[in-house]
Amino acid sequence: MASIDTHQPALPEPGNEKVPLWQRYTHGHHWRNADDEFDAAKIGIWLFLATEVLLFSGMFCAYAIFRMMYPESIAAGSSYLDWRWGGLNTVVLLISSFTIAMAIRNVQLNQQFWARINLLITWLCAAAFLVIKLVFEYIPKWSEGKRPGSLFDYPFAQHAHENVWWSIYYVSTGIHATHVIGGMVLIAWLIYRQGKGAYGPTHYTMMEGVGLYWHIVDLVWIFLFPLLYLVH
Amino acid sequence: MTTVDRNLDQLGDHGHHDEGSYLNPKYGPIATVWDWMTTVDHKKIGVMYLFAVLFMFFLGGVAALALRIELLEPTRIDETGNLTGAALAFFAEGETVSQAAAGQAYNRVMTMHGAIMVFMFIIPAIPASLGNFFLPLMLGAKDVAFPRLNLASWYVYVFGSLFGVFSILMGGVDTGWTFYTPYSTTTTGQPQVIAMVLAAFILGFSSIFTGLNFIVTTHKLRAPGMGWFDMPLFIWAVYSTSIIQVLATPVIGVTLLLLIFERVLQIGIFDPGLGGDPVLFQHFFWFYSHPVVYVMILPAMGIISDVLAIHCRKRIFGYRAIAFSSLAIAAISFLVWGHHMFTSQGELAAMVFSFLTFFVAIPTAVKVFNWIASLYKGSITFTTPMLYVFAFLFLFSIGGLTGLPLGTLSTDLHLHDSYFVVAHFHYVMFGGTVIAFLAGLHHWWPKMFGRMYSEKGGALGCALVFIGFNMTFFTQFFLGTQGMPRRYASYVDEFTLLHQISTYGSLILALGFVVHLVVFLHSLFLGEKAPQNPWGGLTLEWETETPPIEHNFHHEPVLTHGPYDFDEVVPPGWDPKDYPLPEQTPGGHKH
């Protein structure tokens, strides 16, 4: 995520330690003003999000193609998933999306305490998502032999290509989970920096960037959930 | 990291008056190296990219020569069971080898050539080296939007390339640079294949970083007064390129990821034995790899537009048409990938893709027409960059026109996967991109390194490259139409003569590059000092010193004239006495 924070570090100047970091922030030397820098960072992040969307589009495309090729296998595979875990995870992610949006709002209004609370909730939601995914979905399914491709070891399969379904399932949710882990690292970094007072009404580019990234992770799940759990 | 100037004035102008050239070593040898390795200066990163891609070009070129030498004679096993033919160049004296082993050696070198040239040379070649150096200068900016990301891009590039080199050192890969499944998932050499796929995957990030940086820089860091249509056409081209890089590269990312999973875990998405579909891989692959051929050629077109205008002292004809055709090519490039798969896809898709393919021919043709029209009533010099522009127009026209029978369905059924395709894309990629790269390199060399090169040497190199290139690849059109399939390690006797001409041509081509290398080395160490504006350019990079100072400009430039107003403006650094302007006609010329 080097793309987000390209700013100059705030300079330690004698006498102004009391002033929060975000007020001491000066924009990069090659920028004319902080607004330009902020706008540029935002375009940069949106471009990055575009790459994320296209990365996932590969999995959506594979899903669509195999759905057309082996509709029965995909539907049968879908029936092994429990919508309740998927639905719970959707709710968890939606809440985390809301809290990070609130955290940005708090920072914009210099409500540092609430920003911290919201960021913590976001991080916990991300962790909850992963725990649910791992403990209630990946591990039971994997141990039953519902595995991708040639690793497939589930003797009660109904259709010839259920292994392809599991390939799609594991790879697409796996890439998504990797992004969740990445998001957790970034949010943890935000919490740390926020504790140092790095973000405030005039400077919150990094928070805005991570927020947008986190929303796209949510957005991808919003589509993965019905495709994997509900559509049949 | 440069120091932060605390005395910002309203213009954001730091007033870098006492700065020296960006090339000046400042602290001593080790500190200078450290300074370069940690620099966020786009110029230094551009130069580092330049040397990195030229090194990769050297590696890929050596592989290409090895291929051509192998193809000098057909490989045969004689009555006594011994291998004969030039393929022996790959083996030790007296080694017993089978025809298949000879083929495998060829295939590995062939893949090495393709993968290095595509992923490590030609995609980053122009945007990351010349683009990095000149995009901010031409925009009048102090740096790219995200300088640290820019440095990261270089390191990612080097890291990815190391994977590629590692793969070659481990024995090489024989998948072909296209990694078609199921061959690539089942061929021998697990660690090498994975290393090479990872290399391409990692290099994708470098490409994305560069493209993202350029888009934002173009949007937000244009000099005051520079509207979108005051930008040099090179910027338009690099901007369009960057859009493709950002939008297409992630797809190859997920494709290569799936390929690695396929290879390691046999997940079966591309493996027909497990229910997957190998043609799906081709779609995934070409969704990226077709747009990416425009990543290769668009910046070259940008260079040609700029170099041609400056060396003809001529306002480019149809500025907006060229600018918009760059964007149009970028957009249409996403619609035509299926023409790489006419023999493997269904009839309906083939029809649609063939139809769409012809759309991309139109903006390309428009550009060529505009360049030719720009020559009209110009003041044409015959400097090395301009010679390369002529070479480009000649070779790229052939490359473009030979694309027509490949886009046409019935003729493509014959020409697909033949040497005709090989010749066609070398005419576009080499005759287009590499030739334009050389044009740009000669054109901007004085600005980059502060030294002039030898014009005579440059012209000699250009002539050798031009002759050698045509000998090498024009013959391959005939080989292809007569039935020589590509990626063949050996061939039937009828093709021997044409292959030999091609091989001898490649040696002349290599000689041309050796001449250029000598000329550049001579220039670096013994060349005469370059003036600020040797060619009389009007774009902003000629307004700063040669070589540029660390912060590019002493004061932030404010644009007062367009990039091609040669009729109206005396170029910076020129005496009006040496630069006669034409009589102004009433009304002037606006585009």
Add this chain to the structure above:
Amino acid sequence: MTATLAGINDFVIKLFFGQKADSLVGSGLGGSDAVFLFIWWVSVFFFVLLMGIMGYCMVKYRRREGVPAEPSPSHNTPLEIAWSVIPSLLLAVMFFWGFNGYMRAQMAPSYAEQIDLVGQKWAWSMTYSTGIGASEFTTLGGNNNVPIFVVPAETPVRLRMNSSDVIHAFWVPDFRTKLDVMPNRYTPYVFTANALDRSGADERVMTATDKNDNEFAYRDHIVYCAEYCGDSHSEMVAVLRVVEPSYYQTWLNTPPYDAVTPPAEVGALVWQAKCAVCHTVDGGVGTGPTWKDAWGYPREFTNADSLTQETLDARPDEWDNYIRESIILPGAKVKAGFANAMPSFDGQLSDVEMRGVIAYMRSLSDRDPGTPIPGYEELEAEAAELEAAANGGE
């Protein structure tokens, strides 16, 4: 004028392709040769025009010291529209013409002659409607065992193609069409070969006599694998022998071997058709182990227990089992020093052929202990009976 143009056209075709197309896909007004000529003339026109203007400008507007460039318009809308629209129209013609020709290479009438074709690393094999395959072989390039596939002239033929491993592509340059051979589905290669010109005008048409003393005329065309498929990709060639339809029927009903053919000869044919690309029979190196002096010798495997001398002493037929297993499941036992690169031939060999391969490998080894092949005695008895019947009938 027309004659001159036709002459030039013929010259261009000869220059590029060697000779005119030999199939319906390439010939005639809708064929790809005609499209190619159209594109050729369009290209030549534009190339000469552009290079002419460029050359003219290079001379006329070269820089003269102290002379400025003349002012000229920066754009010209009618001209720009013209040079966008006119090429577009030409491109539209190319597209429709080309699509028409493309469909010719995809569609076959229902009465088309149907032949099955299997591509594998690195050989082609065909199975005709009567169950026979290629029985003659020749040398082409670096491959000494190139199968000759007989196909009828003037008859629509549709090859039902399938690969047993990776993607290949079937390309007959003289027919101007190719199609990928897929591992997971069939693809149709459709062609109608032009008639054989027996007048002598076409020097590629030759006559020969087959083993049953039938005289026939033929024209040979090279088949290439055009999709990269690995080590011996460049040796994956075949010959299409176009014969007259009447002779084709005769040939189709002349099996290359019958009940009286000794198994080793059947095996030799199978070897040429399917195995020769990897396995030598003269001790030379190849992708797979040589068959010379292999049978009956102990063998080390990388992934299974070795075939030791003791085992062979106890069960001399163990080698036969090993051969059969390796044909069906090549990965089960891999000889030390070799990669497992062999595709499975499960279902591709009949029992007679399988037996033939075993017999052939035995005949190549100096260790053949003379134990009869299972079923061989019955076969011999059958052959003797047949011979007796034939003699009795005379």
Add this chain to the structure above:
Amino acid sequence: MSHAQEHEYNPADPHGFHADGHHGHVIVPWQILLGVLLALLFFTILTVFQAQFEKHAAYEWGWIIPGWVNVVLAMGIACIKGGLVALFFMQLRYDSGINVLLFLFTLFAVWLFIMFTALDLNSRGLVTEWRSGEVVSGGSGVGFGEYGLSQGRDDIKSAAGPVYMRVKDNYIAEHGIEDYNSHKKDHHGSGSELSDAWQSRSHSGLTPGLFSTGVWEGLDDGHDDHGHGDHGEHHDDEHTDEDQGESEG
């Protein structure tokens, strides 16, 4: 190139980006954020309910809702939810045009990617129906790759054929057919109370209105009648079909 001086030059805003007072800094009211969250949760419940309703209708009332309805509704709701997230959480609603344009072009690229790929893979058999069929399972290179099928799985390493068959055979060989049949009930019978969306599938294949063209008909014989009654029996039928196909191939 001469309209550089058209506007009054503002050194802090050289391109006039902010001339209209437009800024990237927007503070979204918390009421809107909360409202969006509630809407998102509502739509989540709605989409789950819609899927469950279809199943319930099929079981209890015997209504067979065409498969494409399910797809269209689920994806429609997902699009609304995605739109809400993009517009409000991601603030596209308040953002500069370039980012909106970028996002839309990205979606357009995704659409192109999926549609054209589907166009090909869904239209293979238009001229020759062979092209769309699935022929053999041996053509994968299964059994000849150096690294074979995932190292270690010897049972499926050396042989071609559908993986699921081999897995089943191994299980039966190890545990016996009775054990298999009794466990199969557990897996396909009682498991339905967790999630049994497959039972509510329309009875003529999947989402015929959306994806199925004539090309696919007849390709999956033996699949068509799943979803009726006892699943297990059809299951076995299918196996035997496949077995025969295997030995022929």
